[in-house]
Amino acid sequence: MAQATRTAAGVVRKAAGTGGRRTIWQTVWRDRQLWIMILPAIVVIFLFNYVPMYGIQLAFRDYDFTKGLTGGEWRGLHYFRQFIDSYLFWDIMRNTVTISLATILLGFPAPIILALILNQVRWKRGKKVLQTVVYMPHFISIVVLVGLLNVLLSPNTGIVGYLLRSMGYEVNLLASTTAFVPVYVLSDIWQHCGWNSIIYLAALSTVDPQLYDSAKIDGAGKWQMIRHIDLPAIAPTIVILFILSMGGVLTTGFEKIFLMQNTLNLPVSEVISTYVYKVGILSNQFSYSAAIGLFNTVINFFFLVATNYIARRVSNISLW
Amino acid sequence: MGWMLRKRSAGDALFDLLIAVACVFVFLIVAYPLYFVVIASVSDSTMVATGKVWVWPRGFSLFGYSEIFGDTRIWRGYRNTVLYTTLGTFVNLLFTLPAAYALSRPEFRARRWLMFLFVVTMFFNGGLIPTYLLIKGLGMTNTIWVFIFPFCVNVYNLIIVRTFFETSLPRELYEAAAMDGCGHFRFFWSVALPLSKAVVSVIGLYYAVGHWNDFFTALIYVRNNDLQPLQIVLRDILLSNQVFQSGAGTGGDAGGYAQRYADQVKYGVIIVSTLPILLVYPFIQKYFEKGVMIGSIKG
Numbered sequence: 001m002a003q004a005t006r007t008a009a010g011v012v013r014k015a016a017g018t019g020g021r022r023t024i025w026q027t028v029w030r031d032r033q034l035w036i037m038i039l040p041a042i043v044v045i046f047l048f049n050y051v052p053m054y055g056i057q058l059a060f061r062d063y064d065f066t067k068g069l070t071g072g073e074w075r076g077l078h079y080f081r082q083f084i085d086s087y088l089f090w091d092i093m094r095n096t097v098t099i100s101l102a103t104i105l106l107g108f109p110a111p112i113i114l115a116l117i118l119n120q121v122r123w124k125r126g127k128k129v130l131q132t133v134v135y136m137p138h139f140i141s142i143v144v145l146v147g148l149l150n151v152l153l154s155p156n157t158g159i160v161g162y163l164l165r166s167m168g169y170e171v172n173l174l175a176s177t178t179a180f181v182p183v184y185v186l187s188d189i190w191q192h193c194g195w196n197s198i199i200y201l202a203a204l205s206t207v208d209p210q211l212y213d214s215a216k217i218d219g220a221g222k223w224q225m226i227r228h229i230d231l232p233a234i235a236p237t238i239v240i241l242f243i244l245s246m247g248g249v250l251t252t253g254f255e256k257i258f259l260m261q262n263t264l265n266l267p268v269s270e271v272i273s274t275y276v277y278k279v280g281i282l283s284n285q286f287s288y289s290a291a292i293g294l295f296n297t298v299i300n301f302f303f304l305v306a307t308n309y310i311a312r313r314v315s316n317i318s319l320w
Numbered sequence: 321m322g323w324m325l326r327k328r329s330a331g332d333a334l335f336d337l338l339i340a341v342a343c344v345f346v347f348l349i350v351a352y353p354l355y356f357v358v359i360a361s362v363s364d365s366t367m368v369a370t371g372k373v374w375v376w377p378r379g380f381s382l383f384g385y386s387e388i389f390g391d392t393r394i395w396r397g398y399r400n401t402v403l404y405t406t407l408g409t410f411v412n413l414l415f416t417l418p419a420a421y422a423l424s425r426p427e428f429r430a431r432r433w434l435m436f437l438f439v440v441t442m443f444f445n446g447g448l449i450p451t452y453l454l455i456k457g458l459g460m461t462n463t464i465w466v467f468i469f470p471f472c473v474n475v476y477n478l479i480i481v482r483t484f485f486e487t488s489l490p491r492e493l494y495e496a497a498a499m500d501g502c503g504h505f506r507f508f509w510s511v512a513l514p515l516s517k518a519v520v521s522v523i524g525l526y527y528a529v530g531h532w533n534d535f536f537t538a539l540i541y542v543r544n545n546d547l548q549p550l551q552i553v554l555r556d557i558l559l560s561n562q563v564f565q566s567g568a569g570t571g572g573d574a575g576g577y578a579q580r581y582a583d584q585v586k587y588g589v590i591i592v593s594t595l596p597i598l599l600v601y602p603f604i605q606k607y608f609e610k611g612v613m614i615g616s617i618k619g
Contacts, residue, residue, distance in 0.1 A: 031427070038419045040418075044415060135605065144554060152353065276448055286453065
C-alpha cells in the first residue's frame with residue numbers, strides 16, 4: 001500500500017511538472033479535508049507572524065499616520081544610525097550582553113548537572129518527590145516571581161534583607177547596580193533549572209543499562225561512568241540546546257527585567273527589549289523602535305548561524 | 321585486587337554521599353522559599369521581617385486572606401483570567417490539534433513546505449512594533465480577543481502533537497478505516513484524539529499556564545481596567561505597592577497599620593494566584609517527561 005502511494009505520488013509529480021494546474025488542484029481536492037483542518041492554523045500564522053514581518057520595513061521609513069504602515073517616506077538606515085549614535089547605545093548593549101551571557105554561562109550547565117545528579121538517585125520515591133518539587137517553580141508567573149524577590153529581599157521588611165543586616169551588610173539587593181545581574185541570573189536558575197533538566201533526563205534514560213554493567217566489570221568508578229557513558233549520551237542534546245540558546249544571545253526576558261527595573265538599578269538593567277518598549281509603545285516613536293528591534297533580531301540570527309557553524313565543525317552536530 | 325575493590329567501593333560510597341547531600345541541598349533551595357511563602361502568609365508581618373518565622377507560622381492571623389477576599393480588583397482579575405484561560409486554551413487546541421493531524425499524514429503533499437513556513441516563525445518575527453501596529457489596526461486592542469487569537473498556534477506545541485500522531489498512530493489504522501468509508505474528520509475525532517489523551521493534556525496544560533501567567537499581552541494591548549487579568553492586578557499589589565484597594569499604605573497611623581499587614585497580603589496573594597496551577601499540576605506531572613521527550617525527537 002505504501003509502495004502504491006509512493007508510485008502514485010511520483011506519477012502526480014511528473015504530471016505536475018509537464019501538465020500544469022489541474023493535477024495540483026486534484027491533489028488539493030483529494031486532501032480537502034486535511035486542508036480544512038490546517039486552514040485555521042495557516043490563517044493565524046500568516047496574519048500574526050508573516051504580516052508583521054512585512055511591517056519590518058517600517059524600520060527604514062517614517063511612520064505616517066495618514067498613509068499607513070508602508071506609506072511613509074523612505075529613510076534608509078537613518079533610524080539605525082540614530083540608535084548607534086545614541087548616548088545610551090553602549091550602555092544598553094553592555095547590559096544586554098552581560099545579562100544574557102551570564103544567564104547562558106551559569107544557567108546552561110545547571111540543568112545538565114542536575115540531570116546527572118538525579119540520574120544517580122536509585123531511591124525511586126525520593127527521586128519522584130525531588131522531581132515534582134524542582135519542576136514546580138517553572139509554573140510560577142514572572143510577576144509572582146519578581147514579587148517574591150521583592151518581599152524576600154526587601155531591605156526593611158524582607159527576611160533576606162534582615163539576615164544581611166544582622167550579618168552587618170547594609171545592602172539593598174533590589175536597588176543595587178552590582179546585585180542586579182546575580183539576583184536576575186540566580187532566580188532564573190532557581191525557576192527553570194529543574195524544568196530544563198527534563199530533556200537531559202529523557203536523553204539519559206535511553207542509555208543501555210548493559211553499558212554500566214560492562215563498565216563496572218572493567219573496574220570503572222561512578223565518576224568514570226558519568227564521564228564516559230552519561231556525558232557522551234547527552235552530548236548531542238547539549239550541543240543543539242546550546243546553539244539554540246546562543247541564537248537568543250540578545251534576547252533577554254523582557255517581562256522579568258521590566259518588572260525588576262527601578263530608577264536605582266536602571267543603569268545596569270536597561271536592555272534592548274525594555275528600551276524598544278519604552279521608545280515604541282510609551283513614546284510612539286514607531287520607526288526608531290522598529291529599527292532597534294530589527295537590529296536585535298539580526299544580531300541574534302548572526303549568533304545562531306555562527307554557533308551552528310562552529311558546532312558543525314567541532315562536533316559534527318548542528319541544527320542544519 | 322582486594323585493596324582495589326575496597327578502594328573502589330570507598331570511592332563509590334563517597335560518591336553516593338555527595339549525591340545525597342546535593343539532592344538534599346537542591347530540595348531545600350527550591351522547596352523552602354515556597355514553604356516560607358505559605359507560613360509567612362499567615363504569620364505576623366513584623367515577626368517575619370525580624371527573622372522570627374522559620375519553620376512554623378507565628379502570630380497566626382488570617383488578616384491577609386480576608387483582605388484579599390474583600391478586594392474587588394482581585395476578584396475581577398481572577399474572573400477575567402479564568403475566562404481568558406478557558407476560552408483561550410479551547411481556541412489553542414481547536415487550532416493546533418487538527419493542524420498537527422494534517423501535518424502528520426504522510427499522504428498530505430503540502431506538509432513539508434507548510435511545516436517549513438511554520439518553523440521559520442520560531443526564529444523570525446516582525447518584532448514588537450509591527451505586531452503592535454497590526455493588532456491595533458485590526459481593532460483588537462482593549463478587547464478580550466487580543467488574549468485569545470494572536471499567536472494561538474504555538475509551533476513548538478504543534479510539532480510535539482504532530483510527532484505524537486506520527487509515531488503513535490499506526491499507518492494501517494487509517495487505511496483500514498478509510499476502506500470502511502471513514503474520512504479524515506471522523507478518523508481524527510473518533511480514533512486519533514481518544515488515543516492521544518496524554519499529549520493533549522500536556523499541550524493543554526502548557527497553553528493554559530501560558531494564559532494564566534500572561535502579563536505581556538495586557539501590558540501592551542489593554543488599557544481598560546475592566547479587562548485587566550490577574551497578573552496585572554498582581555503587579556499593582558506586589559510591585560507597585562498598591563496593597564490596599566482604598567489606597568492606604570503610605571504615612572500616618574493608617575500607614576503604619578497598613579505597612580504592618582502589607583507583606584502578609586503580598587504573601588497571601590502569591591498563594592491565591594498560583595493555587596489553581598499547583599492544584600492541576602500533580603495530575604498532569606506524569607505526562608511531562610513524555611511530552612518533552614516527544615518534542616525533542618524532531619524538535
